[in-house]
Each structure stands twice: as structure tokens, then as C-alpha cells.
Amino acid sequence: MASMTRSPSGTIPSMEISHDQLKDNTIVIVFGASGDLAKKKTYPALFGLYRNGYLPKDIHIVGYARTKMDDAEYHKRTTGYIKNPDNDPEVTAKIEEFKKLSTYVSGGYEDAPSFQNLTKHLESIEANYKGGDVNRIFYLALPPSVFVPVGKHVRDNCYSSKGVNRIIIEKPFGKDLDSCRELLSSLKQSWTEDETFRIDHYLGKEMVKNILVLRFANVAMGSAWDKNSVSNVQITFKEPFGTEGRGGYFDEFGMIRDVLQNHLLQVLSILTMERPVSFASEDIRDEKVKVLRCIPPIERKDTLLGQYVAANGKPGYLDDDTVPKDSVCPTFAATTLWINNERWEGVPFILKAGKALNEAKVEIRVQFKDVAQGIFKDVSRNELVMRIQPSEAVYLKMNTKTPGLNFRAIPTEMDLTYKRRFTDTKIPEAYEALILDALKGDHSNFVRDDELDVAWKIFTPILHWIDGKDGPRPKPAPYPYGSRGPKELDAYIAKLGYKRSAEEYSWPTTSMSNL
Ligand SMILES: NC(=O)C1=CN([C@@H]2O[C@H](COP(=O)(O)OP(=O)(O)OC[C@H]3O[C@@H](n4cnc5c(N)ncnc54)[C@H](OP(=O)(O)O)[C@@H]3O)[C@@H](O)[C@H]2O)C=CC1
Ligand SMILES: O=C1O[C@H](COP(=O)(O)O)[C@@H](O)[C@H](O)[C@H]1O
Numbered sequence: 001m002a003s004m005t006r007s008p009s010g011t012i013p014s015m016e017i018s019h020d021q022l023k024d025n026t027i028v029i030v031f032g033a034s035g036d037l038a039k040k041k042t043y044p045a046l047f048g049l050y051r052n053g054y055l056p057k058d059i060h061i062v063g064y065a066r067t068k069m070d071d072a073e074y075h076k077r078t079t080g081y082i083k084n085p086d087n088d089p090e091v092t093a094k095i096e097e098f099k100k101l102s103t104y105v106s107g108g109y110e111d112a113p114s115f116q117n118l119t120k121h122l123e124s125i126e127a128n129y130k131g132g133d134v135n136r137i138f139y140l141a142l143p144p145s146v147f148v149p150v151g152k153h154v155r156d157n158c159y160s161s162k163g164v165n166r167i168i169i170e171k172p173f174g175k176d177l178d179s180c181r182e183l184l185s186s187l188k189q190s191w192t193e194d195e196t197f198r199i200d201h202y203l204g205k206e207m208v209k210n211i212l213v214l215r216f217a218n219v220a221m222g223s224a225w226d227k228n229s230v231s232n233v234q235i236t237f238k239e240p241f242g243t244e245g246r247g248g249y250f251d252e253f254g255m256i257r258d259v260l261q262n263h264l265l266q267v268l269s270i271l272t273m274e275r276p277v278s279f280a281s282e283d284i285r286d287e288k289v290k291v292l293r294c295i296p297p298i299e300r301k302d303t304l305l306g307q308y309v310a311a312n313g314k315p316g317y318l319d320d321d322t323v324p325k326d327s328v329c330p331t332f333a334a335t336t337l338w339i340n341n342e343r344w345e346g347v348p349f350i351l352k353a354g355k356a357l358n359e360a361k362v363e364i365r366v367q368f369k370d371v372a373q374g375i376f377k378d379v380s381r382n383e384l385v386m387r388i389q390p391s392e393a394v395y396l397k398m399n400t401k402t403p404g405l406n407f408r409a410i411p412t413e414m415d416l417t418y419k420r421r422f423t424d425t426k427i428p429e430a431y432e433a434l435i436l437d438a439l440k441g442d443h444s445n446f447v448r449d450d451e452l453d454v455a456w457k458i459f460t461p462i463l464h465w466i467d468g469k470d471g472p473r474p475k476p477a478p479y480p481y482g483s484r485g486p487k488e489l490d491a492y493i494a495k496l497g498y499k500r501s502a503e504e505y506s507w508p509t510t511s512m513s514n515l
Pocket of ligand 1: 066
């Protein structure tokens with residue numbers, strides 16, 4: 001458990017690690033090493049930690065999957081996404097070092113002998129470790145359908161008898177409330193809560209972590225943080241690419257399970273929870289669960305679904321060979337959540353996410369209420385925007401007098417763009433931060449089982465409707481690849497009280513000659 005200390009500045013508390021931190025004799029085993037997550041995020045994050053000296057001494061990484069690959073192919077796949085745009089020789093040399101400590105074993109997910117073979121490989125590495133315990137971190141970069149057999153086989157066949165064992169599993173944790181409960185209880189038969197780390201990588205993102213500080217270390221922010229000041233909140237996830245080649249996974253899960261039910265709901269819970277007693281993981285997660293319990297299940301009338309179609313030379317969702325031709329799987333979803341507590345009653349929280357949209361952007365937009373009418377008529381509303389990615393930023397849209405001899409209000413902003421404000425800071429990738437947390441044994445930024453239970457309660461009825469469990473499946477509205485989403489979106493948001501700026505808003509500079 002983490003304990004609180006004062007930072008050198010004496011202002012923002014910092015965390016002192018008193019977890020079971022792994023320092024040496026540790027192997028990270030990546031299951032699903034042939035896959036998309038492994039190549040795009042897990043291995044680049046492991047490399048980032050290695051390069052900066054954060055991994056335990058004598059670390060080894062063992063990839064495991066069914067695909068047969070030789071070492072050259074394995075290293076090509078797992079280092080292909082490591083960024084080195086200028087071919088920096090120091091990075092190139094580190095990549096070569098990294099390859100030397102990474103090996104691959106091929107095997108199945110359902111049969112004991114495959115896992116026994118993996119253990120032999122682990123033991124051959126550990127034979128060179130100098131005395132003491134040997135620690136094993138099992139990272140399941142796999143589809144949820146194999147979490148249970150892999151979790152069980154690893155526990156039965158690969159568990160280190162003299163050292164720390166930890167298992168990291170990826171979202172989505174099940175497909176609905178019942179399957180999540182089943183998944184959790186099956187895994188609990190093999191792994192303790194302390195050994196289990198359920199990743200939602202949005203909890204590792206810098207700006208998501210910053211929400212706690214922005215809210216609770218700023219009196220000005222705290223006092224405007226409720227239904228008296230806030231009109232509506234939008235949490236938006238936009239990706240400019242489709243599901244190309246991932247249809248096998250995506251078509252079964254859809255946009256709500258892929259992003260809304262986990263990433264965006266986590267953001268919402270931190271944005272709306274009450275002040276935790278401390279930064280200790282259980283205190284934070286207690287508050288998140290409390291606020292989630294105030295949210296009733298989403299209603300059909302509060303949901304807008306979409307699916308992208310071919311446009312701008314790009315294929316539609318149904319054109320992908322891995323997708324059934326008649327699929328009604330939503331690749332876009334907007335839903336509204338209501339929090340029935342004293343602070344938030346009546347404020348709509350609009351969660352929207354889509355693939356194949358016009359830009360890459362994840363942001364939180366808190367729109368405040370209209371200013372009292374009278375001397376100011378039709379001035380724009382204040383908005384606090386927290387841009388999670390790309391280019392982390394927080395800006396507050398405010399009205400200011402136009403400079404000069406007139407007396408007119410125009411929208412401007414107070415802007416904290418990280419790149420400008422923190423010029424020499426490298427912001428860690430979410431997976432770097434989370435893998436390091438797991439090595440330290442810190443659960444603060446991982447998902448607790450009761451959080452999942454309440455999260456699925458909110459989403460299960462709407463998902464069953466979309467899955468066609470209680471009637472015909474709803475047909476998503478088509479939207480062109482590269483567009484802003486279904487054409488119904490603007491009306492959907494406006495109905496919930498969102499008002500666009502009265503004046504044309506130009507950011508970050510305004511030319512007075514255009515006014
Ligand atoms: N991709 C991403 O950006 C992100 C993914 N995730 C999560 O990570 C997990 C893995 O995702 P991702 O890497 O994209 O998925 P992949 O489809 O790439 O699967 C990973 C690997 O698992 C094996 N696999 C695939 N399908 C099956 C199956 N039906 N049964 C058994 N094994 C299978 C394959 O390895 P082999 O056949 O060689 O054994 C594959 O290379 C998912 O839970 C996803 O939600 C989370 C965040 C981001
Ligand atoms: O979990 C997932 O997240 C990624 C987006 O992650 P990001 O860190 O790049 O925002 C998404 O593409 C994928 O579909 C989903 O499974």
C-alpha cells in the first residue's frame with residue numbers, strides 16, 4: 001500500500017512506495033506476443049522502461065503465443081513499433097540490448113504440456129540468476145475468451161514457488177454483468193486479489209491522473225464542480241482509423257465494450273467522485289465505486305449508434321473480410337449517463353466514441369451554465385477542456401473584453417498546453433506507467449472487482465438490447481469514413497443542453513481584423 005508524504009515543494013502530496021517492489025530476478029511473460037496490443041503497446045512500453053532504467057536488474061522478457069516464429073521474426077514484430085524517428089544510435093544500441101533479453105516460446109492456451117514447456121524455458125533463464133527468489137509477472141495480452149484457461153494453466157504449471165507472482169489482464173473483463181462475474185470468480189480460484197492487476201490503460205494516461213490534482217488541489221475548480229455551475233459534460237474518444245483486420249475481435253464486442261464501458265467510464269468516475277481520504281489505492285477506488293453506484297442503467301432513448309461506411313477512398317466496416325457482411329455492430333456510440341446524487345443530479349454526462357472519424361482526439365469538455373442575463377446577453381458559455389490526447393492540454397474558455405475602444409465580450413482561453421508549459425518533460429506512455437506500477441505492486445491505477453460489477457450494471461441492459469437479446473437488433477446509423485460521426489449527433493447533443501459558442505471561436509490566436 002502507498003503512504004503519503006509531503007513533496008519537496010510542500011504543496012502537492014507525493015507517493016512513497018512501500019509496496020512489494022520487484023528489484024531483481026524477474027521475468028515478464030507476455031502471452032499473445034504475436035498480437036496487436038503486444039506489438040503496439042506492451043513491448044514499446046517495456047522497452048521505454050528498460051531504456052530509462054526502470055526495469056528490475058537482470059530482467060528477462062519471454063513472449064508466448066500459438067504462432068510459430070523464429071527469433072528474428074519475433075524481434076522484428078516486437079520492436080517494430082518502438083519509436084526512433086531520427087535513427088538515434090543510442091536508441092538503436094538499446095534496442096539491440098533489449099532484443100538479447102527477450103526470447104519466444106510457442107504453445108497453446110488450453111493444454112498443460114505447453115505451459116510445462118514454458119516453465120522449462122523460464123527455469124533455464126532463472127538458472128543464471130544469482131540466488132534468492134525468482135519473480136514472474138504474467139501479462140495476458142490476449143482476447144478475454146482465453147483469460148480463464150490461461151490463468152488456470154499458468155497457476156497450475158508456471159507459478160514460481162519461491163518469489164512473487166503477478167497476473168496482469170486486459171479489458172474488456174467479460175461481455176456483460178454475468179460473464180464478468182463468472183470470469184472474475186474463475187480467475188479468483190487461481191489468483192488472489194493482491195496478485196491480480198486488471199489493466200485499463202486510460203488510468204495510466206497523464207491527463208487522467210491529472211484530474212485528481214486539478215479537482216482537489218484547486219479551490220476555484222472545486223467550488224464550481226456541481227449541478228449549480230455545470231450544464232453538461234462530454235467525454236469524447238475519436239480515432240481516425242477503422243477496425244481494419246481486427247474485426248474478429250471487434251465485431252463480437254463493439255464500440256461500447258471496447259471503449260465506453262471501461263476507458264470512458266473510468267474517466268467519468270474520477271471526474272465525478274468525491275474527494276478521497278488519501279491517495280491510497282483503496283480510498284480512491286472506494287470513492288469511484290460510490291459514484292458509479294449512483295448511476296442507473298443507460299436507457300435506449302439516451303443512446304445513438306453508428307457504423308462507418310466507405311468514403312474518401314477508405315473501406316466501410318462491412319468491407320473488412322474479418323466482419324460478417326450483415327453485421328450491425330456499432331463502430332460509433334453516444335450514450336448519456338445521469339448521476340443521481342446531490343452533487344450531479346440533472347447534469348447529463350455524454351460519453352461518445354467512434355472509429356474511422358475525422359480526427360484523433362480524446363477529451364473531456366465540461367460546459368458551464370449561462371451567465372446571468374442582463375448586461376451580458378448571448379455571451380458564450382465557459383468550458384473547461386482537458387485534452388487527454390494528442391498533445392495533453394487543459395484550457396478554460398472564458399469571455400474577455402475585446403481590446404480597444406468598444407465593450408464587447410469575445411471567447412478566449414486560459415491555456416495550459418503541456419508541451420509549452422513543461423518544456424523538458426517526457427510524459428510516460430500509459431502502459432509504461434502501469435507496467436511499472438505492477439512491478440511495484442501498486443494497485444491504485446488498476447480496476448478493482450467491485451468497480452467492474454457496478455460498471456457492467458450500468459451498461460448491461462443497453463448491451464443486451466444491441467446484442468438482440470430482447471428483440472430485433474437496433475440498426476446503427478451510417479456515417480462516412482472520416483466524418484464527425486452520424487448526422488444525428490449534433491441534434492443529440494443539443495437536446496442535452498450543449499450550446500455552441502455564440503461567437504466564432506478561434507484558438508489559440510484571434511486576429512482583430514476578423515471581428
Ligand atoms: N490492440 C489494442 O490497441 C488494445 C487491446 N487491448 C486488449 O488487449 C487484448 C488483446 O488485444 P489485441 O492484441 O488487439 O488482440 P489480437 O486479436 O491481436 O490477439 C492477441 C493474440 O491472441 C491470440 N488470439 C487471437 N484470437 C484468439 C482466440 N480467439 N483464441 C485464442 N487466442 C487468440 C493471437 O495469438 P496466437 O494466435 O499467435 O496465439 C493474437 O496474436 C484484448 O483484450 C483487447 O481488448 C487493450 C488496449 C489496447
Ligand atoms: O482499448 C483500446 O484502446 C485503443 C485506443 O487506445 P489509445 O491509448 O491509443 O487511445 C483502441 O484503439 C482499441 O480499439 C481499444 O481496444
